[in-house]
Amino acid sequence: MHSMTNTRPRLTVNGLYKQFLLHGQGGLEIDVMRDLSLTLQAGECLVLAGRSGIGKSTLLKMLYGDYRIDQGRIRLHFDDGDLDLEALPTYAWHGLRRDVIGYVSQFLRVVPRVAAVDVVMEPLLARGADEAESRRRAETLLARLNLPERLWRLPPGTFSGGEQQRVNIARGFIGEHPLLLLDEPTASLDAANRDVVIALIGEAKARGTAMLGIFHDEDVRERVADRLLPLDGSLGGLSNASQTCRESLS
Amino acid sequence: MKKPVLERPVLLDVQGITRLYGPAKGCEAIDFQLHAGEVLGIVGESGSGKSTLLRVLAGLEAPDAGRVVYRRSSGEPEAARSDVHEPDTARRGGTQALGGDPQANAEAELDLYAIGEARRRALLRLEWGLVHQNPRDGLRMGVSAGANIGERLMAQGQRHYGQLRATGQAWMGQVELDPGRIDDAPRTFSGGMQQRLQIARTLVTRPRLVFMDEPTGGLDVSVQARLLDMLRTLVRSLGLSVVLVTHDLAVARLLAHRLMVMRRGQVVETGLTDQILDDPQHEYTQLLVSSVLTP
Numbered sequence: 001m002h003s004m005t006n007t008r009p010r011l012t013v014n015g016l017y018k019q020f021l022l023h024g025q026g027g028l029e030i031d032v033m034r035d036l037s038l039t040l041q042a043g044e045c046l047v048l049a050g051r052s053g054i055g056k057s058t059l060l061k062m063l064y065g066d067y068r069i070d071q072g073r074i075r076l077h078f079d080d081g082d083l084d085l086e087a088l089p090t091y092a093w094h095g096l097r098r099d100v101i102g103y104v105s106q107f108l109r110v111v112p113r114v115a116a117v118d119v120v121m122e123p124l125l126a127r128g129a130d131e132a133e134s135r136r137r138a139e140t141l142l143a144r145l146n147l148p149e150r151l152w153r154l155p156p157g158t159f160s161g162g163e164q165q166r167v168n169i170a171r172g173f174i175g176e177h178p179l180l181l182l183d184e185p186t187a188s189l190d191a192a193n194r195d196v197v198i199a200l201i202g203e204a205k206a207r208g209t210a211m212l213g214i215f216h217d218e219d220v221r222e223r224v225a226d227r228l229l230p231l232d233g234s235l236g237g238l239s240n241a242s243q244t245c246r247e248s249l250s
Numbered sequence: 251m252k253k254p255v256l257e258r259p260v261l262l263d264v265q266g267i268t269r270l271y272g273p274a275k276g277c278e279a280i281d282f283q284l285h286a287g288e289v290l291g292i293v294g295e296s297g298s299g300k301s302t303l304l305r306v307l308a309g310l311e312a313p314d315a316g317r318v319v320y321r322r323s324s325g326e327p328e329a330a331r332s333d334v335h336e337p338d339t340a341r342r343g344g345t346q347a348l349g350g351d352p353q354a355n356a357e358a359e360l361d362l363y364a365i366g367e368a369r370r371r372a373l374l375r376l377e378w379g380l381v382h383q384n385p386r387d388g389l390r391m392g393v394s395a396g397a398n399i400g401e402r403l404m405a406q407g408q409r410h411y412g413q414l415r416a417t418g419q420a421w422m423g424q425v426e427l428d429p430g431r432i433d434d435a436p437r438t439f440s441g442g443m444q445q446r447l448q449i450a451r452t453l454v455t456r457p458r459l460v461f462m463d464e465p466t467g468g469l470d471v472s473v474q475a476r477l478l479d480m481l482r483t484l485v486r487s488l489g490l491s492v493v494l495v496t497h498d499l500a501v502a503r504l505l506a507h508r509l510m511v512m513r514r515g516q517v518v519e520t521g522l523t524d525q526i527l528d529d530p531q532h533e534y535t536q537l538l539v540s541s542v543l544t545p
Contacts, residue, residue: 083254
């Protein structure tokens with residue numbers, strides 16, 4: 001495991017609760033998370049463990065600001081102080097996502113007409129990085145992930161699931177965010193590309209990136225996880241509630 | 251690792267804006283702040299009051315009550331913005347138009363409906379921009395594309411014909427229009443081309459704050475996608491602050507950092523765009539989000 005120069009965690013989560021209230025279903029209340037706590041060090045990959053479908057993504061979405069935080073504290077630690085995400089004003093999230101928290105979701109949200117390479121380099125451009133250098137880095141990553149060069153200039157809307165996922169992975173890793181959330185990044189990849197992702201995770205650890213991930217593939221999990229966080233206690237017994245909720249909302 | 255700098259100065263401070271045409275027609279008691287560099291989406295169905303609110307914010311229609319305060323000292327310093335096609339004379343001309351009084355420029359806050367018609371119009375022309383849903387409302391249909399783009403620059407004091415023309419051609423390229431058509435009138439353009447021309451005409455002066463009313467509203471879906479991508483790029487590369495009105499949640503998802511949901515003239519929910527669309531709290535927002543058809 002990565003040697004730690006700093007024993008202070010990068011992220012502390014305390015007593016997190018999440019409930020969905022569905023007005024359209026007669027005010028149905030669904031508890032999807034209760035009293036969840038964790039700490040995460042720099043250079044560590046913590047893997048969320050628990051039955052399939054208990055809503056592990058919910059935690060990642062709360063950390064990324066996709067879901068609101070009902071109760072509890074999510075605190076990021078920096079050399080010069082802490083930042084509490086549950087108290088963060090809305091306008092500040094944009095900058096936080098640009099500079100601090102990265103997210104590799106399961107599915108690529110396709111922007112029509114934007115070429116794969118432009119999708120990948122966007123996080124760098126958002127920070128004002130040089131365009132030629134950003135493009136070079138994006139192409140290097142896409143080549144490493146074995147995406148055929150003829151696809152780089154095409155919009156990923158028509159790509160296969162595995163190709164889209166690799167675009168998504170490249171976009172997620174290019175920014176080298178200090179905190180990276182990984183939602184099944186290897187789900188639809190072949191063995192060779194799984195190995196590339198595992199190598200990318202290893203390099204991120206060496207840089208000191210703190211990672212929180214969901215990996216269903218047991219082999220991948222064993223190779224990347226420094227620790228497992230069992231979630232059946234805080235998410236379990238809630239019977240696929242998050243999924244039910246998502247479906248009724250979308 | 252150092253804490254990131256997340257503070258952003260407030261550019262627009264909207265306080266208790268009410269403009270009603272009848273009970274629940276218009277907008278009522280609207281408060282919000284727009285921070286520099288933010289894209290705020292106002293979403294809601296037709297009749298929700300979002301367009302009325304935009305007209306009040308953009309200086310087109312005085313409110314019954316409330317204030318719209320523009321904090322000009324926010325954001326980049328004036329000097330940092332004079333890099334593009336704006337010789338000193340142009341900026342000085344602008345300053346004079348905004349009050350004819352050197353002290354006016356030093357004013358940190360401008361109360362939009364207290365500064366008087368002339369100064370308000372100058373502000374709209376010189377520091378703000380407005381993109382109408384229908385390009386015909388934002389363009390002069392009878393004069394050339396180049397003249398349309400050059401008009402705001404001329405209002406800022408630019409008179410050099412060659413320079414205006416070069417800027418016009420550069421901007422046509424930027425919005426993916428053929429610069430060879432600079433002498434053609436917009437009425438010979440398609441709807442999508444007209445909309446891109448309107449955007450070039452609005453952004454040529456590098457406004458700090460841009461209001462957009464359903465900018466992709468009347469366009470074919472294929473044309474919409476192209477325009478959305480272009481707007482995203484321009485917002486990022488010019489560092490624009492934007493108030494965007496749309497009924498289309500997909501457009502809001504792609505362009506807006508955060509959303510305000512309106513219904514019957516009132517704001518029912520605000521939040522990060524992803525929160526509003528993925529974790530809506532209010533009954534109406536849940537209904538709105540779950541009613542979207544996905545192919």
